[in-house]
Amino acid sequence: MFKLDPFYNFEEKGVDLPNCMFKMDKVIGSMEVLLPGQNGSDELSKLQALEQRQRRILEELSKMESQVESLETKFGVQPANQSANQSASQSVNQSANTYETKTPERVKGPAVVGDVIHDVVIYANPASPPYSLIYLYKSLQMQYSCRTAIHIHSSVKSVPDKLMNCLGNGVRIERPKAQIALTLIWKDVTHGPQLRVSPSSQTPINGESNIARYLARLLQPSYEEDLHLACLADHWLDLASFSLIGGNSKERAAAVRSLNAHLGKKSWLVGDEASFVDAVVYSALSQTGQRSGATGNVQNWLKACESQDRFEQITLFAD
Amino acid sequence: MDSENKENAPLSKKALKKQQKEAEKAAKKAERAAQQAAEAEAAEGEDYSKDRYGNTAMIQSRDKPDRVLVKIRTLTASEANKKIWVRARLHTSRAKGKQCFVVLRQQHFNIQGLIAVNDKISKAMVRFASNITKESIVDVEGVVSTVPQKIESCTQQDVELQIEQIFVISQAEPRLPLQIDDAARADDDESQGPMVNQDTRLDNRILDLRTATNQAIFRLEGGVVQLFREALMKRDFVEVHTPKIISAASEGGANVFEVTYFKTSAYLAQSPQLYKQMAICSDFDRVFTIGAVFRAEDSNTHRHLTEFVGLDLEMAFNYHYHEALEVIGAMFNDIFRGLRDRYQTEIETVNRQYPAEPFKFLEPPLMLNYPEAVKMLRENGVEMGDEDDLTTPAEKLLGRLVKAKYDTDFFILDKFPMAVRPFYTMPDPEDPKQSNSYDIFMRGEEIMSGAQRIHDPKLLIERALHHELDLEKIKSYIDSFRYGAPPHAGGGIGLERVTMLYLGLDNIRKVSLFPRDPKRLTP
Numbered sequence: 048m049f050k051l052d053p054f055y056n057f058e059e060k061g062v063d064l065p066n067c068m069f070k071m072d073k074v075i076g077s078m079e080v081l082l083p084g085q086n087g088s089d090e091l092s093k094l095q096a097l098e099q100r101q102r103r104i105l106e107e108l109s110k111m112e113s114q115v116e117s118l119e120t121k122f123g124v125q126p127a128n129q130s131a132n133q134s135a136s137q138s139v140n141q142s143a144n145t146y147e148t149k150t151p152e153r154v155k156g157p158a159v160v161g162d163v164i165h166d167v168v169i170y171a172n173p174a175s176p177p178y179s180l181i182y183l184y185k186s187l188q189m190q191y192s193c194r195t196a197i198h199i200h201s202s203v204k205s206v207p208d209k210l211m212n213c214l215g216n217g218v219r220i221e222r223p224k225a226q227i228a229l230t231l232i233w234k235d236v237t238h239g240p241q242l243r244v245s246p247s248s249q250t251p252i253n254g255e256s257n258i259a260r261y262l263a264r265l266l267q268p269s270y271e272e273d274l275h276l277a278c279l280a281d282h283w284l285d286l287a288s289f290s291l292i293g294g295n296s297k298e299r300a301a302a303v304r305s306l307n308a309h310l311g312k313k314s315w316l317v318g319d320e321a322s323f324v325d326a327v328v329y330s331a332l333s334q335t336g337q338r339s340g341a342t343g344n345v346q347n348w349l350k351a352c353e354s355q356d357r358f359e360q361i362t363l364f365a366d
Numbered sequence: 367m368d369s370e371n372k373e374n375a376p377l378s379k380k381a382l383k384k385q386q387k388e389a390e391k392a393a394k395k396a397e398r399a400a401q402q403a404a405e406a407e408a409a410e411g412e413d414y415s416k417d418r419y420g421n422t423a424m425i426q427s428r429d430k431p432d433r434v435l436v437k438i439r440t441l442t443a444s445e446a447n448k449k450i451w452v453r454a455r456l457h458t459s460r461a462k463g464k465q466c467f468v469v470l471r472q473q474h475f476n477i478q479g480l481i482a483v484n485d486k487i488s489k490a491m492v493r494f495a496s497n498i499t500k501e502s503i504v505d506v507e508g509v510v511s512t513v514p515q516k517i518e519s520c521t522q523q524d525v526e527l528q529i530e531q532i533f534v535i536s537q538a539e540p541r542l543p544l545q546i547d548d549a550a551r552a553d554d555d556e557s558q559g560p561m562v563n564q565d566t567r568l569d570n571r572i573l574d575l576r577t578a579t580n581q582a583i584f585r586l587e588g589g590v591v592q593l594f595r596e597a598l599m600k601r602d603f604v605e606v607h608t609p610k611i612i613s614a615a616s617e618g619g620a621n622v623f624e625v626t627y628f629k630t631s632a633y634l635a636q637s638p639q640l641y642k643q644m645a646i647c648s649d650f651d652r653v654f655t656i657g658a659v660f661r662a663e664d665s666n667t668h669r670h671l672t673e674f675v676g677l678d679l680e681m682a683f684n685y686h687y688h689e690a691l692e693v694i695g696a697m698f699n700d701i702f703r704g705l706r707d708r709y710q711t712e713i714e715t716v717n718r719q720y721p722a723e724p725f726k727f728l729e730p731p732l733m734l735n736y737p738e739a740v741k742m743l744r745e746n747g748v749e750m751g752d753e754d755d756l757t758t759p760a761e762k763l764l765g766r767l768v769k770a771k772y773d774t775d776f777f778i779l780d781k782f783p784m785a786v787r788p789f790y791t792m793p794d795p796e797d798p799k800q801s802n803s804y805d806i807f808m809r810g811e812e813i814m815s816g817a818q819r820i821h822d823p824k825l826l827i828e829r830a831l832h833h834e835l836d837l838e839k840i841k842s843y844i845d846s847f848r849y850g851a852p853p854h855a856g857g858g859i860g861l862e863r864v865t866m867l868y869l870g871l872d873n874i875r876k877v878s879l880f881p882r883d884p885k886r887l888t889p
Binding site (some may be wrong): 164166168170196198199200201202222223230232234243244245246247248 | 727
């Protein structure tokens with residue numbers, strides 16, 4: 048990695064350090080920074096040196112970049128690389144969204160999903176529909192041109208009509224014009240819903256909470272930008288999948304109690320407004336039949352959810 | 367060493383004794399055998415069940431008895447203790463002392479029968495039953511009785527037939543060119559006995575077709591035709607029949623069989639394409655046809671035949687060819703659903719010999735675009751251009767990729783590049799490199815190739831010239847659109863291929879009753 052000079056050079060200042068005991072930072076030394084004017088010029092030159100170093104590194108990096116580019120053209124790997132980039136750019140977006148992807152061009156541009164449709168396939172059992180999908184789809188729709196397709200797999204005999212158009216049946220975008228497609232397949236899956244994008248290079252993503260995470264990362268800004276909120280979100284998502292859906296009756300009751308306690312202080316699970324986390328927990332409560340019996344804060348919160356725009360469809364289908 | 371020494375050495379006392387004993391034994395045995403033979407003779411002399419078995423005279427329709435013959439399929443535990451008549455083939459017989467087990471077969475159902483010596487049945491009758499040649503047709507009267515233990519080797523596992531009368535209606539020759547049991551053995555089961563190879567099967571197709579698997583395959587194949595017809599009739603299609611002897615090669619010109627036609631020559635139809643389209647131009651709106659199609663392709667692969675049954679359809683649409691594509695997709699799903707629901711036993715029977723994963727499909731069918739398929743293939747290491755056609759390995763790989771992602775064996779691939787389609791394919795209105803054409807895949811193999819056809823003679827001529835075709839040869843085709851033609855689209859499938867892929871079989875000859883390929887013209 049890059050090496051940085053120590054910010055303070057004690058040797059230069061000529062301070063005698065005792066060598067009979069452990070070394071300790073000088074309290075006075077660090078205090079000096081807070082005092083302006085004392086030896087400010089020295090500090091300034093240090094900063095300038097630092098700045099110069101950075102500039103040098105950046106120059107070197109851009110030199111390396113142009114070198115790589117010239118190599119690419121030399122060996123003619125450019126076109127193949129581009130298509131690979133398209134798939135890579137999506138994962139880059141997920142991890143490195145802190146400084147680059149925030150720009151609006153990136154959000155609108157096709158770079159996020161490539162020039163060919165990005166098809167997210169979700170298998171779900173009609174016996175326990177992942178309602179949070181509806182919320183996430185609506186959120187995605189605000190940022191991308193999306194299309195949905197709902198299929199019944201041959202392992203399932205029939206699916207209620209309301210589930211067949213739960214992702215809206217309004218204007219259908221033609222496949223080539225859509226950036227993201229959500230393909231929902233009602234299938235006889237036993238361990239909760241499953242998401243697949245490119246099965247030859249990734250394992251399927253299991254469980255409603257994890258699917259919600261994947262889809263929420265496609266959103267800009269991603270929910271993970273604020274680490275504190277991301278932690279809170281993960282807490283509630285895990286609670287939904289492990290305790291509310293996967294837990295026994297005791298664990299469920301405990302989870303509902305902790306929900307109740309949290310909602311006594313705050314009106315939403317994460318942050319100051321409704322989010323996909325609310326949708327996932329709402330969905331978990333619905334699927335396990337705990338929605339109707341909810342009391343107190345949880346009941347109020349459920350009502351508040353239902354008054355939200357993006358929950359509209361969920362309440363229609365979750366009954 | 368020891369025993370050798372003993373043999374050479376003079377016999378010891380012990381050995382002498384032993385020898386004597388053995389001689390005594392043999393004498394006794396001979397005596398008993400003689401006695402038995404005498405007894406048997408005596409029994410035969412006064413055979414009390416001689417009216418209960420025998421070879422019947424050839425049936426020349428002299429009598430019309432009131433005898434009711436029941437189907438083996440209907441014999442279950444609920445029929446127990448009834449006395450019934452059955453006509454069936456003698457599948458196997460196994461004599462065991464005073465009793466004889468037989469397996470009676472009727473198509474792909476079979477039942478165990480038992481003939482045991484008792485006050486009605488003589489030994490001679492049991493002997494007669496055990497000597498009936500395999501595959502003979504017999505009339506049997508017996509009492510249905512439940513069995514304590516399930517009979518694993520028969521389809522009717524809960525009951526057997528206590529046979530009281532048995533008559534041979536038609537005798538089979540004792541030497542069979544192939545054993546039905548061998549032909550019915552599962553592919554991976556070589557340890558159990560000999561296998562019958564494909565050519566032996568096809569040379570003796572009559573016997574081969576008697577196996578339960580083949581009975582099921584061809585019943586299911588009939589079901590495909592039936593369901594195809596039902597699905598299209600339901601959607602207001604008209605069934606038409608197109609000529610099979612034609613004057614000019616319909617597609618391209620290569621791969622046609624030439625036949626003498628009085629003083630000139632004619633060709634066997636490669637596809638009913640032109641006639642389907644002409645029917646549309648004659649206002650039949652939606653037509654389908656089922657009939658033989660001939661291809662003079664000298665390719666000996668697992669999926670090519672020189673004669674096969676084509677299921678073709680063509681329909682006029684209003685504004686967008688996806689109207690037709692949706693009808694085609696729905697038709698396929700009707701067929702798959704029908705097969706899944708109505709032919710469960712047949713599918714299970716076939717799977718016993720040729721195991722395959724159940725056919726999976728989505729409702730409505732999955733529709734992908736060509737660029738998406740190209741992207742999927744490129745991500746998995748296939749190098750191809752945007753306008754290249756899919757190679758056969760690429761098709762297979764695509765099938766696997768789609769299956770992994772969408773878990774379906776059936777999908778439609780839309781928007782093929784213009785460059786790889788025939789001249790009469792309608793180009794895409796926005797991108798001239800794409801076309802309004804589609805391929806349909808089952809288990810990674812193409813089964814239907816279709817498109818919106820050009821219904822405008824001017825554009826048709828332009829495209830034909832672009833493909834450097836001789837306009838004179840396709841004049842009649844172009845002319846059929848001169849008097850107003852509705853926009854239309856369609857496609858055709860091969861019955862054998864659909865059946866083969868639905869069942870997950872590896873060779874198209876398994877689903878053709880009497881297959882025709884470049885090397886086989888008989889039987």
